[in-house]
Amino acid sequence: MFPFLLIIVVLNFHILLKAHFFFKILLVVHITFTTYNSYAQSDTIWVESKYNLLLTDLIDQVEEGHSLRFFYKEEWLDGIKLKVDERTNLTALLEGVLPQYGLQVITYKNNWIIVNQPKREEGTENLVSDIPVDFIVGSYEQNLNRKSVELSGYARDGETGEVLTGVQVATEDLRKGGVSDVMGYYSFVLPAGKHLIKLEYLGYEPKEFWVDIRSSGIVDVELYKKTVELKEVTISAVADDANVKGIEAGKEVLSLESIKTLPTFLGEVDPVKTITALPGISAVGEGTAGFNVRGGEAGQNLLMQDGALLFSSSHLFGLVSAFNPDIVRDVVLYKGGGPAMYGGRVSSVLNVNLRNGNDTKYKINGGLGLISSRIVIEGPIIKNKTTFIAGGRVSYVNWLLKKVDNPDLNQSSATFHDVNVKVKHVINKSNVVSVSGYSSADRFKFVSDTTYNWKNKGLSVKWNHIYNKKLLSTLQLSGSKYLNEVFDKEGVGQFEYSSSISTLNAKFDFNYEHSANNKFDFGFHSLVYVFEPGELIPGDNNPNVISKNLDNERSIESAVYLSNELSLTPNLSLVYGARYSMYTLYGATTYAYDEGQPKSVDSIVDTLVYDNDEPVQTYNGIEPRLSLRLLLNSKNSLKLSYYRTIQYVHLISNTTALSPLDFWKSSGPSIRPAVGDQITVGYFRNMHDNVLEVSVEGYYKEVHNIVDYKDGTTILLNDKLEADLLQGFGRSYGIEFLFRKNKGLLTGWLAYTYSRSERLFKSAKYRENRINNGTYFPANYDTPHNLSLVCSYKISRRFSIGGNFTYATGRPITVPVSKFNYDGIPAVLNFSERNQFRIPDYHRLDLSVTLRSGFKKHKAIDGEWVFSIYNAYGRKNPYSVFFTQRGTAYKLSVLGSIFPSITYNFRI
Incomplete structure (x- = not known):
């Protein structure tokens, strides 16, 4: 792998340094040969080169190979390049290119070609034309030689004023153009003169205008969303053919419009539930936080909101995003x-990007639902310069718990709230600063007894800077904290327990565009972790509980990276690079073990205590990345990717899904970082003008040093937990199928995944360090078959219906296989090997109906009613199966009823 990357890097820089010389030599030989042979056979001169070519070089070669002469002024043709993609007639080529530069070609006696400027009106510098222009940019006095000029500006949403990323701005023939970057800025070079400029952006009305550009200048543009679309519903936020032409395999980009296509749960639109309907992504079941990607654990997903780290993706144990x-x-x-x-x-990596506020006017939108309500306020602080957006949600879900068919849950209570605030300030066209903050809290009280709290906080400051049209950077500072609390402040069993993880993150990223076919990303990252694994404080009236406070741990994870996106040919492109990361643990308490015994509490021979600033253990490694895309044609492509990643922190949990009692632990002397290697191969095809898309992806992933615990391990407040943890090997593999319809009255997708996720914990030396006798066993979230069908049908301009069907194989469990009586104990259960049985399969149907307000152009409130049914046929899907001491099995279903809901969404 590394020799291959080294060769690519060397060749790439070699080409950058020597491109002009070699291209010119190759073109001289190639064009002379082809034009000579072509002319010898006929009067037609053919140009077959596929390289960029100076027009003056082409003329010189043609004159040498044929009895032709060209007459022109050198300043007219200075810098003009031709890009010949296929075998082209020379005359047709010149007639198609020269008019763009205010020139024309005239043949004389079949052998003489004269290049001349057309006549101009007296007293004006404009070409003779009756076409009115929308913009006049610059002046010819600033560009006396009529050289190529730069057109630049910002692309914005005409209604909200928010900058738009990915807008295509190009001339009518698409020969010249650019795409707006993350700041909405676009720029490209084109000849001086009149041009018809076209703008296109998915979900927005296309726009075009005439510009007379005389010298370099700025034209800011605005686009407006399609207000009525009878034959199209947007599923993706990217270009129609991005699935075929995009380089990275396994990448999904979802806009809010696509997220809204799924039926809601009690009126709540949920980004997390939307991604679990895609192939390769699953959730354990209702009432579970987190999600699993390609056989991985929930704690193996990197979650970010506007760049700030999050450690939980859900409220109410996964019921709400x-x-x-x-x-x-x-x-x-x-x-x-x-x-x-x-x-x-x-x-996986999940990055949720928040939008900016409206920079021209104030707006309010939100929704009123059966379990929660939400509101968002946005507008300008300084018009067209400083904006804000603030949103909040609050829940009232206790009535739902009363309907749950479980006596413990229907006597419980739950609530959550969250707040988002973001401010953006445009310093100038080269500098933009934004600040975003997030705070959330969940509270669950179990049967009027124990209360569970978990909180998320995040703050991010970002500075985008444009050095020039090729180089830009993003400097970001962020911090976050995830806190778990469990307490009981009533009765004689009073106590308080808490654990947390805090981070402070600094990132400095650069993007350098050497050319349209050669782009570099590089940067530096540094991340500080503070682990508080647990503290127990007994109540005043609870003498049976002893206070305990586990030692905090601190660590620093730093990395540098370099990535290059390179188009080798029009059909072959790749992204390759590497990340070097280093991780150091500071100030922890660790243990030394007897080397002649298996690692356990009994084999501890020494306790090692380190000061807060004293390094305990350092790990490092190189993480190569490679993605390759081969376009078979404009509608078909093959993709190949390889990723290596290193995870230095581990989620410790004895439940299948995330819970408030989970906590994170650092790698150290006895716990090594997890190392993952994944290979993906995919085929992508679009049909019927990108209306239909089909993809098939296969993957194989290995993870070394995954963490699991010995049978009977106590996780909570265990100061010697590392002695009870084992590290082993994990593998997962599968094939993912996706069929999606992107346009028309009926839209949606069908996703199917066959996958396996297995674990292996074997020790050649000690049986105590084995799980399942040292053989492979299914992971807790191994679900071989996953099927999702998502549909949305637009009946009229205001009325639409949607449906979502989900099926998954039941997850693995360990069950008692025999029992016996002993010393008066009614039954002693003998359990099977780990995860050798499965709970019943999971399937569910959701339905929704949306009624939008009238399409009156001017109205005070724009609203819609959303009616939804979650679990339409009342399936009692099992979350788990548990056993009494006598071995009797019981099935727990978190949501076993039909849940209708109604929500009113509004926009003022």
Whole structure:
């Protein structure tokens, strides 16, 4: 792998340095040969080169190979390049290119070609034309030689004023153009003169205008969303053919519009539930936080909101997303390590980007639902310069718990709230600063007894800077904290327990565009972790509980990375790079073990205590990344990717899904970091003008040093937990199928995944360090078959219906296989090997109906009613199966009823 990357890097820089010389030599030989042979056979001169070519070089070669002469002024043709993609007639080529530069070609006696400027009107510098222009940019006095000029500006949403990323701005023939960057800025070079400029952006009305550009200048543009679309519903926030032409395999980009296509649960639009309907992504079941990607654990997903780390993606144990949909711009998911700029998790990267506020006028939108309500306020602080957006949600879900068919749950209570605030300030066209903050809290009281609290806080400051049209940077400072609390302040059993993880993150990323076919990303990251594994404080009236406070741990994870996106040919492109990361643990308490015995509490021979600033253990490694795309044609492509990622922190949990009692632990002397390697191969095809898309992806993933615990281990407040943890090997593999319809009255997708996720814990030396006798066993979240069908049908301009069907194989469990009586104990259960049985399969149907307000152009409130049914046929899907002491089995179903809901969404 590394020799291959080295060769690519060397060749790439060699080409950059020597391109002009070699291209010119190759073109001289090639064009002379082809034009000579062509002319010898006929009067037609053919040009077959596929390289960029100076027009003056072409003329010189043609004159040498034929009895032709060209007459022109050198300044007319200075810098004009031709790009010949296929065998082209020379005359047709010149007649198609020269008019763009205010020139024309005239043949004389078949052998003489004269290049001349057309006549201009007296007293004006404009070409003779009756076409009115929308913009006049610059002046000819600033460009006396009529050289090529630069057109630049910002692309914005005409209604909200928010900058738009990915807008295509190009001349009518698409020969010249550019795409707006993350700041909405675009720029490209074109000849001086009149041009018809076209703008295109998915979900917005296309726009075109005439510009007379005389010298370099700025034209800011605005686009407006399609207000009525009878034959199209947007599923993706990217270009129609991005699935075929995009380079990275396993990448999903979802806009808010696509997220809204799924039926809601009790009126709540949920980005997390949307991604679990895609192939390769699953959730354990209702009432579970987190999600699993390609056989990975929930703790192996990197979660970010506007760049700030999050450690929980859900409220109410997974019933509601942690992300407020009204403030979300888009969701980007990489089913793997992703580009080299990401690291720290071995399964996936989920980045939720928040939108900016309206910079021209104030707006309010929100929704009133059966379990929660939400509101978002946005507008300008300084018009066209400083904006804000603030949103909040609050829940009232206790009535739902009363309907749950479980006496413990229907006597409990739950609530959550969250707040988002974001401010953006445009300093000038080269500098933009934004600040975003997030705070959330969940509270669950179990049967009027124990109370569970978990909280998320995050703050991010970002500075985008444009050095020039080729180089830009993003400096980001962020911090976050995830806190778990469990307490009982009533009765004689009073106590308080808490654990947390805090982070402070600094990132400095650069993007350098050497050319349209050669782009570099590089940067530096540093991340500080503070682990508080647990503290127990007994109540005043509870003498049976002893206070305990586990030692905190601190660590620093740093990384540098370099990535290059390179188009080798029009059909072959790749992204390759590497990330070097280093991790150091500071100030912890560790243990030394007897080397002649298996690691356990009994084999501890020494306790080692380190000061807060004293390094305990350092790990480092190189994480190569490679993605390759081969375009078979404009509608078909093959993709190949390889990712290596290193995860230095581990989620410790004895439950299948995330819970408030989970906590994170650092790698150290006895716990090594997890190392993941994943290979993906995919075929992508679009049909019927990108209306239909089909993809098939296969993957194989290995993870070394995954963490599991010995049978009977106590996780909570265990100061010697590392002695009870084992590290082993994990593998997962599968094939993912996706069929999606993107346009028309009926839209949606069908996703199917066959996958396996297995674990292996074997020790050649000690049987005590084995699980399942040292053989492979299914992971807790191994579900071989997953099927999702998502449909949305637009009946009329105001009325639409949607449906979502989900099926999954039941997850693995360990069950008692025999029992016997002993010393008066009614039954002693003998359990099977780990995860050798499964709970019943999971399936569910959701339905929704949306009624929008009238399409009156001017109205005070724009609203819609959403009626939904969750679990339409009342399936009692099992969350788990548990056993009494006598071995009697019981099935727990968190949501076993039909849940109708009604929500009113509004926009003022």
